[in-house]
Each structure stands twice: as structure tokens, then as C-alpha cells.
Amino acid sequence: MSKDIIATIKENVIQGRKTQGDVGIDDSLAGTPGVVELLQQALKSNVSPQVIISEGLTAGMQVVGEKFSTKEYFIPDMLASAEAVGAAMDIMKPVLESANVETKGKFAIATVKGDIHDIGKNIVAILLKGAGYEVHDLGIDVPTEKVVEFVKEEKPGYLGLSALLTTTMTEMGVVIKALEENKLRSSVKVLIGGAAVSEEFAQEIGADAYCVNAFDAVKVLEGY
Amino acid sequence: MPRKGILVDRPFERLTREQAELIHQASMQILTDPGLISFNREAVDILHSHGAAVESIAGDHQSWQVKIPEQLVLKALDTAPKTVKLGARNPDNALIMHGDEPRVYLITGSETNIWLDVDFPTYVNKADPTKEIRVPEFKPRRGTIDDLCQSAHVCEHLEMVDGYIRTVNIQDRDITEENKDVNKFFASLNNNTKHFMSGLTSLKQLDNVVRMAELIAGGKKALEDNPIISFITCLVKSPLQFVDDTTETFIEVCRRGLPIVVSSSPQAGTTAPIKEAGIMAQINAEVLAGITLGQLVKPGTPVLYGSVPVRARMDTLGDSYGSVETSQYNIDCVQMARFYRIPNYSTSGVCDSKIPGQQSSIERLFSDMVVTMSGPQYLHCAFGLLDCNSVFCLLQAVLDDTHFKMIEFFLRQPRVDQPELEAMLKQIRDVVATSQKLYIGHIRPVLRSGEISGVYPFEGSGEADDVFELAHERMKELLARPVEHIDRETTARIFEEIPGILPRLNIYESGS
Numbered sequence: 001m002s003k004d005i006i007a008t009i010k011e012n013v014i015q016g017r018k019t020q021g022d023v024g025i026d027d028s029l030a031g032t033p034g035v036v037e038l039l040q041q042a043l044k045s046n047v048s049p050q051v052i053i054s055e056g057l058t059a060g061m062q063v064v065g066e067k068f069s070t071k072e073y074f075i076p077d078m079l080a081s082a083e084a085v086g087a088a089m090d091i092m093k094p095v096l097e098s099a100n101v102e103t104k105g106k107f108a109i110a111t112v113k114g115d116i117h118d119i120g121k122n123i124v125a126i127l128l129k130g131a132g133y134e135v136h137d138l139g140i141d142v143p144t145e146k147v148v149e150f151v152k153e154e155k156p157g158y159l160g161l162s163a164l165l166t167t168t169m170t171e172m173g174v175v176i177k178a179l180e181e182n183k184l185r186s187s188v189k190v191l192i193g194g195a196a197v198s199e200e201f202a203q204e205i206g207a208d209a210y211c212v213n214a215f216d217a218v219k220v221l222e223g224y
Numbered sequence: 225m226p227r228k229g230i231l232v233d234r235p236f237e238r239l240t241r242e243q244a245e246l247i248h249q250a251s252m253q254i255l256t257d258p259g260l261i262s263f264n265r266e267a268v269d270i271l272h273s274h275g276a277a278v279e280s281i282a283g284d285h286q287s288w289q290v291k292i293p294e295q296l297v298l299k300a301l302d303t304a305p306k307t308v309k310l311g312a313r314n315p316d317n318a319l320i321m322h323g324d325e326p327r328v329y330l331i332t333g334s335e336t337n338i339w340l341d342v343d344f345p346t347y348v349n350k351a352d353p354t355k356e357i358r359v360p361e362f363k364p365r366r367g368t369i370d371d372l373c374q375s376a377h378v379c380e381h382l383e384m385v386d387g388y389i390r391t392v393n394i395q396d397r398d399i400t401e402e403n404k405d406v407n408k409f410f411a412s413l414n415n416n417t418k419h420f421m422s423g424l425t426s427l428k429q430l431d432n433v434v435r436m437a438e439l440i441a442g443g444k445k446a447l448e449d450n451p452i453i454s455f456i457t458c459l460v461k462s463p464l465q466f467v468d469d470t471t472e473t474f475i476e477v478c479r480r481g482l483p484i485v486v487s488s489s490p491q492a493g494t495t496a497p498i499k500e501a502g503i504m505a506q507i508n509a510e511v512l513a514g515i516t517l518g519q520l521v522k523p524g525t526p527v528l529y530g531s532v533p534v535r536a537r538m539d540t541l542g543d544s545y546g547s548v549e550t551s552q553y554n555i556d557c558v559q560m561a562r563f564y565r566i567p568n569y570s571t572s573g574v575c576d577s578k579i580p581g582q583q584s585s586i587e588r589l590f591s592d593m594v595v596t597m598s599g600p601q602y603l604h605c606a607f608g609l610l611d612c613n614s615v616f617c618l619l620q621a622v623l624d625d626t627h628f629k630m631i632e633f634f635l636r637q638p639r640v641d642q643p644e645l646e647a648m649l650k651q652i653r654d655v656v657a658t659s660q661k662l663y664i665g666h667i668r669p670v671l672r673s674g675e676i677s678g679v680y681p682f683e684g685s686g687e688a689d690d691v692f693e694l695a696h697e698r699m700k701e702l703l704a705r706p707v708e709h710i711d712r713e714t715t716a717r718i719f720e721e722i723p724g725i726l727p728r729l730n731i732y733e734s735g736s
């Protein structure tokens with residue numbers, strides 16, 4: 001029974017069906033429960049959260065990643081799956097906390113001060129959530145002080161900064177300086193991205209990594 | 225179910241209704257003054273017996289001045305069918321053309337002498353020998369019957385090709401004027417199940433090719449119901465002359481009631497006035513004269529209003545299919561045919577460029593788009609043709625197919641109606657209420673429905689332009705995909721009854 005439900009969760013992740021009402025990649029599962037409903041059933045029947053994550057959600061996402069790299073899936077497919085996993089992680093958060101299960105970690109993300117571009121940042125947030133990170137989206141045009149305060153209070157292991165303008169990318173350096181001044185720099189890995197920035201720029205301002213896109217971010221994080 | 229073609233919702237027209245009317249009137253005047261010169265006796269007799277004034281002209285070749293009165297033309301326009309069906313070996317590939325419906329069928333052709341092979345040799349950078357690139361190299365040679373089979377085969381699999389006019393002239397040593405027709409018909413029909421249209425090399429072969437078509441279609445009556453072949457004749461030589469032999473062929477085809485294109489190809493600047501009004505009045509008169517003759521031979525003969533107007537190149541006085549005016553004339557002709565409600569055979573896509581490349585892509589895409597938008601029923605859009613109709617390259621045909629898919633997509637009708645807008649209002653309200661405000665989640669239901677156009681299929685992976693290499697791969701894939709040949713029994717009967725077909729074309733006997 002638990003094997004069945006986990007296999008079905010995995011299948012629904014591959015299909016990108018968050019809830020019963022969602023269309024999948026095809027009609028084969030139409031009308032049947034989606035990841036959220038299945039997860040609730042599974043938790044009710046005491047299936048281990050670790051097993052749900054590793055054999056259902058993560059295993060499903062892995063297949064999705066493969067399908068994306070062979071061009072069978074497009075970005076909207078990938079995001080639908082990631083959103084389904086993200087919703088599942090939200091539901092499981094209290095369960096995991098009470099069971100003292102370690103998550104992949106907290107990831108804070110923000111578009112820096114002066115910049116309102118958020119499409120790329122949102123995609124990164126959805127995908128990382130789907131990859132199992134606890135994502136905190138601080139929004140757009142976020143002042144440096146607010147970022148620093150969040151790092152101080154919430155202690156995320158990772159901080160993602162997005163900037164699309166050559167005029168706002170310098171804000172990223174300002175954030176890193178401020179983290180140093182507040183003795184927080186070593187507590188957090190800083191990843192940057194956005195059309196304006198580059199590998200060289202990341203080195204110049206002392207960021208830990210530059211990510212070309214959201215998949216790159218998943219890869220970089222896996223390396224830590 | 226016939227093929228769908230591209231239905232152009234609101235066709236693009238250059239002429240106002242009044243201007244079309246003026247061209248019609250001018251053409252009527254041309255047909256009585258100066259009238260036509262016919263080098264064909266029978267045409268003269270037929271027209272004369274129906275009231276055309278005829279006068280013999282002195283000279284080396286016997287010819288007559290024929291003045292065709294307006295009523296004769298109007299009567300012919302009345303009896304000419306407004307709907308023409310072109311059948312096909314596979315009945316699902318039939319083409320049904322209504323003169324007043326701008327549904328466009330896309331057709332290959334026409335015959336070129338030169339076949340262009342492509343190869344991709346590797347070049348090394350002199351300054352940095354570690355750098356290598358593959359560059360397409362095009363090699364021209366004389367076309368053969370094998371090439372014709374290959375081209376028919378690939379065109380069978382090109383989705384946008386609705387009908388086949390042979391693309392290459394067969395110049396094998398064992399092909400003679402006598403056996404050319406039966407071989408070109410057999411090679412094309414055996415490798416392609418779409419409609420086949422062709423000209424005739426020798427009138428003597430007409431009954432042989434009609435018999436071949438009957439055997440394939442399943443008898444005389446079956447061929448009438450499903451005319452898997454049709455003919456094209458350039459009986460007119462501009463300005464305003466009926467050529468002797470093609471007119472004879474034309475009359476014979478009409479007698480047999482098979483569909484036929486009356487085509488005229490004046491060249492603005494040399495054989496027609498360089499001005500739009502002039503070439504239009506003349507070509508319209510020429511085509512109408514042909515249609516009139518055909519309807520007098522056999523009222524109700526299915527005819528297409530065939531227009532291949534072209535502007536002269538100023539440097540060579542050759543045809544400039546790539547010139548912008550050529551498209552203008554073609555669009556005007558489409559409109560004139562629609563004015564008479566007779567299905568139109570139009571031309572686009574032929575380019576001046578000698579090899580596939582930027583020039584060829586731009587020239588052909590330009591005319592393909594604009595002429596398609598004008599809504600001709602039978603668009604000879606010249607898949608793969610280069611160098612003003614003298615070179616054929618299969619690789620180019622594969623590219624053209626891709627570009628026509630884009631045109632087809634572009635011409636789809638918009639879906640804007642109450643239920644659609646209600647669904648969209650809901651979607652907008654839903655998304656705006658979320659924190660991310662992204663519609664990406666709504667892409668999926670339409671992602672694989674065919675409602676979203678694809679990326680350019682020959683896009684390379686890196687910085688390099690890999691279009692030709694990828695299209696070449698595609699061409700090889702299509703060649704490897706089998707086609708439905710004529711069955712063994714019919715093939716045997718064809719070889720038995722029809723003389724002159726090369727034994728190597730018999731796939732059941734030659735072991736190939």
C-alpha cells in the first residue's frame with residue numbers, strides 16, 4: 001500500500017499535478033488525486049516522510065530533470081512539477097520539524113534594491129522549492145538592511161540575489177559588504193544571477209557562485 | 225476527405241473591385257484589337273466556327289489573326305467549372321478547389337535541368353589549425369530519373385506539399401523524346417501518392433499516360449471521379465500568340481476531359497509591358513483566350529487560370545522571380561481568377577539565387593508569404609527551385625517545407641469569442657491574485673495541443689549556423705522513410721501495357 005501510494009506520488013510529480021483539478025502532461029491521470037491529496041493520504045496512513053521525499057518527490061523530480069534534458073519536457077512542465085513538490089514540502093514542513101528531519105536548508109532570495117525584475121527570481125524560487133529547499137522569497141527592490149536582518153534572524157544557509165540592471169547589480173556587492181560588516185558572511189553562501197551579472201562579476205564582489213539559470217542553481221547547491 | 229490546405233480568411237488584394245473590372249475590360253479590348261495570333265490551325269477553326277473573326281497572316285509559318293468577341297469569352301467563363309477536383313493515388317490527398325474560396329494548396333515544381341547535390345567538407349582555419357568547420361558545398365549536375373524518384377519520395381513526406389509537379393528533367397542516356405513522358409509519369413506516381421500534374425513532352429504519349437493513370441486509379445470511370453493526374457500547357461506565348469504544338473496538346477487533353485492548366489508566363493519588360501496595368505491586361509487576355517478555346521473544345525472541361533507572370537532582370541533580361549513586382553503581378557492574377565471564380569494556379573518561391581543561402585531564403589520567403597496571403601487555390605510555390613527555375617535542390621525543398629509551416633501557422637484564424645474571453649478574464653483575475661503573478665501554469669494545457677508554434681527546427685546548438693546540416697539530416701531521414709509504391713499487380717500491368725518504361729523502375733523486378 002505505501003509502495004503504491006509513493007509510486008503514485010512519483011507519477012504525479014512527473015506529470016506535474018499538484019492537485020486533483022490539475023491537467024497533467026497528458027490525460028492519463030485526469031480527475032485522480034494529485035500530489036497534495038496523495039500526500040495527505042500517505043501521512044494519514046503513517047508513511048515515513050523521508051520515504052515520501054526520497055522515493056516519491058525527489059525520485060519524481062529526477063525523472064522530470066531527465067525528461068527536460070532530453071527536450072521531452074519544456075520549462076512549464078518542469079515548473080509544474082516543481083510547484084507540486086513545493087506544495088508538498090509546505091505541507092510536510094511541520095511534520096519534518098517535529099520528527100527532527102533535516103531539510104536541504106533555507107534559501108533566501110531577493111531582487112536587489114532599485115530593481116523590480118522578478119520573473120527569473122520567481123522561477124529560481126519555484127524550482128529550488130521543488131528541489132526540496134525551504135525558500136523564503138523576500139520580494140523585489142529589497143533594501144540591503146532588510147536582507148541583512150533576515151540573514152541575522154532566520155539564519156538561511158543560502159542567499160540568492162537577482163539583478164537585471166547594470167545600475168542595480170552593484171547593490172549585490174553592497175549586500176556582501178554589509179554581511180561582512182555584520183560578521184554574517186561566513187554563515188551564508190551567496191549565489192547571484194540575472195542578465196546583468198557574470199562569473200567575473202561574482203568573483204569581483206566576492207559572491208560564492210554565479211548561476212546562469214535556475215537549473216544551474218540546483219546544481220551549484222548540490223555541490224555544497 | 226480532401227487535403228486541408230491553408231484557408232486564408234481574408235485574402236490580401238492589391239486591386240480594388242473597380243480596378244479588376246478595368247483590367248477585365250482592357251483584356252476584352254485586347255482580344256478583339258489586336259486579337260491573338262494563332263499558329264495552330266485547329267484552334268483557329270474552332271474559334272472561327274463560334275464566331276471569332278479570323279484572317280490569315282502571310283509569312284514562313286502559317287498563322288492567323290483571331291479576334292475573339294466578348295460574348296464568346298463570357299460564355300466560356302460561364303461553362304468553366306467553378307470547382308475543380310484534382311484527385312490522388314491516395315484519395316485523402318485529393319485537392320478540391322473552389323474558385324471563390326481562398327484555400328491554398330502548395331505544389332512543387334517545375335522541371336529544372338540541374339540537380340544540386342550538397343556535401344559538407346571540413347575547412348581548417350589557417351591561423352589556428354585546431355579550428356575546423358564544416359561548410360556546405362553545392363555541386364550541380366544534370367538531373368536523372370533516380371533524382372526524380374528521390375524528389376517525389378521526399379515530397380511525399382514533406383507535410384506542406386499538397387501536390388507534385390516534377391522538379392527535375394530526366395536526362396539519362398536511355399531517355400528519349402519518345403519514352404520520356406511514360407517514365408516521368410511512372411517515376412513520379414510510383415514514389416508519391418499526392419496529385420501529379422505535368423506537361424507532355426510528346427503528344428503521342430498522351431494516351432499512354434492516361435492509360436497508366438487509369439490502371440492506377442482503377443479504370444476509366446475511376447479516373448474521371450479521381451483524376452490522379454492533370455496537365456499543364458503553355459499554349460500561349462506572350463505576347464498573345466497560340467503556339468502550334470502546345471495548343472494541339474491542349475485541345476487533345478480538353479477532349480479527354482482531364483483537368484488542365486491554361487498557363488501564360490509573360491515577362492514584364494520584354495514580352496509584356498513593364499507597367500503593372502499593362503502586363504495584367506495582357507496576361508488576363510491570354511489566359512482567357514486559352515480558357516475560351518478549352519471550353520469550346522469541351523464545355524465543362526476543368527481548367528485552372530494559370531498565371532506565371534514575371535519581371536525581367538535588368539542586367540540579363542532573364543526572368544527575375546525574386547523581384548518584388550513578380551509577386552505583385554501574381555497577386556493581381558489571383559484576384560482576377562477570383563473575379564471570374566475560376567480556381568487559380570499561381571507562382572511563388574522561385575528565386576534568383578543560385579544556391580541555398582541567405583538570398584534564396586529571403587527571396588522565396590517573401591514571395592511565398594505574400595502570394596499565399598492572396599489566396600490562390602493551386603500555388604506552384606516551387607519547393608527547392610533556384611536560379612530562376614533552372615536548378616533544383618532537395619535540401620532547399622526541406623527548408624521550404626519548414627517555412628511554409630510557419631506561414632500556415634501565421635494564417636490560422638484568431639480565436640476571439642465570448643467563451644474564450646470569459647476564460648481569459650478568469651485567468652487574468654486568478655493570476656493577478658497570486659504573489660508571483662506569472663501565467664506559466666496556464667501554458668501547459670496548450671503546450672502540446674499544436675496551438676503554440678515551435679522553435680525553428682534547424683536551430684543549431686552553439687553559435688554556428690547549422691541550418692543546412694540539420695536540414696540535410698532531415699532530408700536523409702525522409703529518404704529513409706518508405707513510401708507506398710504502386711502495387712505489384714498494377715505495376716505488372718503497367719509494364720505489360722505501356723511501352724517504354726525503363727525496366728529499372730520496376731521495383732518488383734529489378735531487385736532494388
Ligand code: B12
Nearest residue numbers: 116117118119120160161162165166193194195211213214
Ligand atoms: C521582462 C523585462 C522587464 C519587465 C520586468 C517584468 C518582471 N515581472 O520582471 C519590465 C517591463 C517591468 C522591465 C522594466 C525595466 N527594464 Co527590463 N527587461 C526585461 C527583459 C526583457 C527580460 C527579463 C526576464 O524576465 N527574463 C526572463 C527570465 C526567465 O530570465 P532572467 O531574468 O535572466 O532569469 C534567469 C537567470 O538570469 C537566472 N537568475 C536570475 N536571477 C537569479 C538569481 C539567482 C539567485 C539565481 C541563482 C539565478 C538567477 O535564473 C533565471 C531563470 O532561468 C530584459 C532583457 C534581458 N535580456 O534580460 C530587460 C532588461 C533587463 N530591462 C532593462 C531595462 C533598462 C529596464 C528598465 C530600466 C526600463 C525603463 N527604462 O523603465 C525597467 C526597470 C525598472 C527597474 N527599476 O527595475 C535592460 C537593462 C539594461 C541594463 N542597463 O542593464 C534589459 C537588459 C533590456 C535591454 N537590453 O535594454 N523589464
